[in-house]
Amino acid sequence: MKPVSWCWLSSAVLAAFSLLVAGNNETEEIKDERIRDSCPVRLESSGKCEEGGECPYQVSLPPLTIQLPRQFSRIEEVFKEVQNLKEMVNTLKKSCQDCKLQADDSRAPGRNGLLSPSPGSLGEADDNRVQELESEVNKLSSDLKNAKEEIDLLQGRLEKLNLVNMNNIESYVDSKVANLTSAVNSLDGKCSSKCPIQEEIQSRPVQHLIYKDCSDYHTIGKRSSEIYRVTPDPKNSSFEVFCDMETMGGGWTVLQARLDGSTNFTRMWRDYKVGFGNLRREFWLGNDKIHLLTKSKDMILRIDLEDFNGVKLYALYDQFYVANEFLRYRLHVGNYNGTAGDALHFSKHYNHDMKFFTTPDRDNDRYPSGNCGLYYSSGWWFDACLSANLNGKYYHQKYRGVRNGIFWGTWPGISEAQPGGYKSSFKEAKMMIRPKHFKP
C-alpha cells in the first residue's frame, strides 16, 4: 500500500509540476531541457531490511525549481526603486539636516563678523558711531571755516588786483586816446595848410552839420549864451547843452550849474549818469555826456565860484577827462591855473584826481568805512572823502553840522573856525569845458 501511495504522491507532484510548467508559456527549449535534466522520482530500499520486518524506503526527488510568473521579476525592479527612493530620502534627510544647521548658524549671534552684534554691544557701537560722526562734523565745520577765511583773503587780493588791472586798462586807453588825439590834430594841421581841396570842403556849410560842442557853434559865429544841440560822438545820439559864449571869449560847454538851490543834487547813480535839472538854471549834464564830450577832444575845465560876500574866483585846469561808466567815470584833471586854488589836488590825502565817481547808492570812494556820497549827500569824485564837492547841498546862508554844502577847500578863509561852528557855502558855482586848442 505505502509504495503505491508514494508513487501516487510522486506522480501527483510531477503532475502538479507539469501543470505549472504548462501554465507558464515559456519556450519549448526550457521545457525540453528541464525534461532532459530532471531526474525521475525514485523509490528505493535503504537496504537494511529487518528480518520479517518491513524495509524502509526512501523517495529521492529531483531538485525542485519553481518558475514564478514573469510579473515576479518586477519585484527586483521595485526593490531597486525602493532602494533608490531610500537613498533619495536619506540624501534629502541629510541635506535637510544641513539646512537646519545653517539656519541655526544664521540665528547664532556674532558669527563671521557679518551678523548683528548682541543688543548690548549694538548700543555701544551706535554711541561710538555717533561720536565718530560728531567729530567728523566738527572737523568739517572747522575746515569750512578755514576755507571761508581763505576765500575772504583771496577775495581781498582779487579786489586789489582788479583795481590794479583797472588802472592799467585805463592808463592804456588814456595813452591810446592821447595818441589818436594828437594824430588827428596833426592831420588837421596838415590839411588846413597843405590840402587846398580839403580847405574847400571845410569851407562848405555841410562841414558844420555836426557840432561836437559849444566851441563849434562859436566857430560858426554863434555868440549868444543859449541851449544848443551837440554831437560829440557820431556813434552816439546828440543832446542839448547850455553854451557860455561870454566868459573868456566864449565857446564853453557847461557841465554843471548852481545858483539858487532849485535843483536837488542828492541823487543816485542813474540820475548822475543821464543828467538832471534845468539847463537854463541848475543842472548836472550827465556823466555819459561828459565822457563823450571829453573823449572827442582834449578839453580844459573852468570852475567859477561866487560866495555870499560877492567874491568871484575861478580855477582853470588844462587837462580834463572823465572815463566811461565801465571805468566808473574816473576823473582825470590836471595843470591848475586860477584864483580859487587847486582844491581838487588839495594834499596827498585829499586828491580828487584819478578818483571814481561815487553816489549815495554806489560806493567807489577811498573811504573804507562808509560811503562819502551818502555822508555828503551828493555824487562826486570822492577821495576819503573830500577837499572839494561842487554837488553838495545848496545852502542859502551859513550852516552847521556835516560839511555837506557846496565846498571848495582852497577858498580863502573857508576852513577857518566860525563862531558856533558855522560853515560857509557858495552862492554860485559853475563847471564848463572847452577844447584845449580852441582860439576864440
Ligand SMILES: [Ca+2]
Ligand atoms: Ca567807501
